[in-house]
Amino acid sequence: MTLSPGVEKSPYDNSPAAREGSLPQGLKSSPSIPNPDYPHLGFNPTPGDTETVSDLYKKLSSCAKVLEDTHGLVTKLMDGSYWEGDAAVAFREQLDGGPLPLNLKNAAHSIRKAARHVHSWEGELDEFQSRAKKLEQDAKEAQEALDTAKGHATKAKNNPDLDGKGSQHEKAQKSLTGANTAVEKAQSDLEKVIGKAKKLAEEHEEKARYRAGKIRGATKKLAPHEPGWLEEFADWFTENLPDILSFTAGVIGLVALFVATGGVAAAVLLLSAAALSATALLLRVTDDEVWASLVDGFTKGEFDSDFWGNIVSLSGDALGALPGLSAVGLGARATFRALQTGEEAVKLGRVMTTMGSMTMSKAQAISSLGNPALNLIVRGARNSAEAGEIVEISSSSLGVVTAGYGLASSAVDALDNDGAKDSTTGIDGARTVLDGGALIDLARYLF
Template identity: 35%
Template sequence: MTQLLGESTYWRGEAADAFREALDGDLPRQLRNAHRSVSKAAAKLRGWHDDLVGYQATARRYDTRAKLDAAALMRAESHHERARTTNVPEPELKAAGDAVTRAREALESVRRLARELEETHRVEAGRVAKSLNEATERLAPGEPGVLDRVLKWVDEDLGDFLSDVSAVVGFAAMVIGPLFPPVGLALLFVATGASFGALALHLRDPRVHKSLKDGLTKGEFDADFWDCTVTLTGDALGSVPGVAAVAHGAKSASAASHALGALGDSGGIASAARTGSSAFTSGATIAMDGLRQVENPLAGWALRSTPDAVQETVKYTLTGTGAITATSHLPVFGENETVDNTATAVDGVRAVVDDGPSAAAKAAHAWTIIAR
């Protein structure tokens, strides 16, 4: 790297500056730290190798000695048994018994040494393992955990993150809304706001531009093209309620300001701002609450002859499926092309049979209340 930096001094231009900045930043320090970390670890492993070779040699000696002592014990026990059954003199019988005792003690001694060696091996192995971990302290960076990967993904793919938030929060609003209407309404504002933010970010994303351009101009209708198309469509359809609510809120604020002026209120700018803000919030809330109650006309027509329970199940299933596909490509689940393509296909179908008709019905309803 030092050589590269030295040779690049003759290179001029933006690319050269970017090259030198990349090499002269954190990378050299990280490489030096990695070298020191690996060197420390290598030294520990070399020492452990030498210790392990010695332990293995000692263990082999103990194993050989234990076999010999076990054989000696069997012979001593056999001799003692013959002496006991043949009525040999007492001194000879006692000597045979003492021989058995000594053989047992010898075997137990070598077994004790083997257990001590095993414990020494265990302690030293733990010490070496700890020293290997310490070799990375303040040197080698740790492997990123799940939270680190998720935060990195959010930072690099904020648009996708907001799309996923919109889908999940929208489903939560549908579930919670009937039980706690104010909470469900607040969640709807969050969901539509997230969709609008995702749409704005995706429209500015060069990758999205290139994929759509290649598809429309070169006929490259690959998985990336359809993924970008479905994502933008979902973001746009999810933004409809939010745009409509804001538009109605702005109309209400404008009407309140005109009414305040007609009454000749002399409260000044602060009074006008409070009145306009209150009217905007009230108007947006009323509009969003009305949009929340607009059903999917296509599903309603297709299921018109079915019981209410079936219609409710289909409604929750369609929205819940969107929440599931939204989380399918999170980094905690890894990258799986089959899963991603399946999620894109499912979202495309949902856009046609659920999101699209629902957004159209909501837009029509919003136009009705705004045009009053």
């Protein structure tokens, strides 16, 4: 699917980049061919028609609605309470165990998802084209300034005093030099504007490719496909790897609550959970879809379920990774100080041994830190220590349950619904705020 139809590659453009097709669409036309919409830039940096994209969004949304209604009707017919009689029985026998209901559901979901990306592209294309029009206006003003400067330079060059001597000659020469300098500056200003337009063309091309990729990904379920269970599991595992790592880190964190704090076992569990959380965090922050959701939220106010879900997930992974990263950082600093006094060259083996020992020591100390926010919650309880332990275990257990439900819902369509996602996001958000209280004692220990 082409999101933004552009100009075909010009036969006059024989540059290597153009031959390889690596130029953005708006830069593929020959500079000798004027662009009626952008005469001063010389090219259209943001090709595309927002009205065409808008019409496509409306058609996809309408198609998704029809498929959703059809799926609902077929579901009612299969249920048996909506249509009775011999014809109904025969109809259900024909559909029972068949692919139609699932294909209708998958198609509706895919087209609805594709429609959302087309709608996002409409807004992005409109913003790109607004910036292009502004650059065209800037280029027009820069060109006018350049033409004026060239006129002054021509006039100064034709001054008869240049052929004379004395003060008049010096004055004319100075005027010519100033005029030539003004021409150079005006030319530079125009080239800067055109440079900005070229960067805009590259940005437009990159975003168009991103949206096109998301639309292709959204329509995977449109074509009936029956992969083997191993392929299905591999796809599911890859797609949900950050959530799997976060879930595993949560389980390890829950186990750590039953281990004596300050011991070697607690330190090992802390470092293991932190490593998993750090990996999950890295996978999330390098995911284009996560970034797109966050950017749309902060720049366009699209604070939807995906936005808040990503915020909570990133915050939870960051909180989970921070204790372990702190232990490694403190261990590295202590190792450097311990080995700094040595006069002989330090071998790598000794550095690694010392680093491991120091990191483990710091992890043991961090695992014994408390949570002042939790202490405030249980303050006044008959046995505040026991109450705090119950709250902490309950919170961690609830986190494991919500994370497990999230993984289950990604594998079972019946569990996948926005209401449940919003509820788990709210629960995890509250837990993140509570867990964040531990940063107070961590900060005191670090600084």
